[in-house]
Amino acid sequence: MAGRLRIKNTADKPSRPLVVSSDFRCVMTDTSFLQEAIDLARDNVAEKSRPFGAVVVQDGAIIARGVNRMDADRDPTAHAELLALRAAGAATGSTRLDGCTVYASGQPCPMCLAAMRLAGVTRVVFAYSNENGAPYGLSTAQVTQDLAVPLPLQSWAEITHLPPEDCNEPMIYKTWAERQEGEA
Numbered sequence: 313m314a315g316r317l318r319i320k321n322t323a324d325k326p327s328r329p330l331v332v333s334s335d336f337r338c339v340m341t342d343t344s345f346l347q348e349a350i351d352l353a354r355d356n357v358a359e360k361s362r363p364f365g366a367v368v369v370q371d372g373a374i375i376a377r378g379v380n381r382m383d384a385d386r387d388p389t390a391h392a393e394l395l396a397l398r399a400a401g402a403a404t405g406s407t408r409l410d411g412c413t414v415y416a417s418g419q420p421c422p423m424c425l426a427a428m429r430l431a432g433v434t435r436v437v438f439a440y441s442n443e444n445g446a447p448y449g450l451s452t453a454q455v456t457q458d459l460a461v462p463l464p465l466q467s468w469a470e471i472t473h474l475p476p477e478d479c480n481e482p483m484i485y486k487t488w489a490e491r492q493e494g495e496a
């Protein structure tokens with residue numbers, strides 16, 4: 313339903329807004345899914361791990377969960393969102409997550425955002441921002457900044473492009489493409 317739904321204010325619930333948008337239920341759902349991600353992050357802290365959790369939602373249901381396991385697995389890529397995406401791929405049997413929403417307790421880093429972009433994730437909702445995390449060393453704002461400029465101008469690492477002899481028609485790409493055609 314388009315437009316706005318009017319809700320009568322009551323004295324015992326003074327904080328309830330007089331007017332809310334018609335997607336009120338959707339907003340509530342977002343809040344509850346986000347709370348699930350925050351709860352996962354809180355439980356992860358209790359496990360002496362980093363304070364991050366994420367869930368993947370498809371058709372209104374959680375299909376995958378993830379918590380940060382960098383220290384536990386000694387895996388620099390084991391971010392909550394990334395592990396949730398892996399679990400979602402396993403749950404759906406697909407590398408595509410079109411139509412899925414990722415709820416993350418903290419603002420996703422560029423690695424996780426890129427993984428979501430590649431998988432076709434449709435919505436991303438997060439709770440704590442980089443600004444909220446910065447005083448605790450839990451912001452990836454600098455990483456985002458470092459990666460936001462064209463590759464030749466990036467200075468966080470020495471990045472070298474060494475084109476192979478067959479770069480105009482890479483044999484490994486050609487072989488792969490031919491196999492794809494054969495399987496189609």
Ligand SMILES: [Zn+2]
Pocket residue numbers: 391392393394420421422423424425
């Ligand atoms: Zn990340």
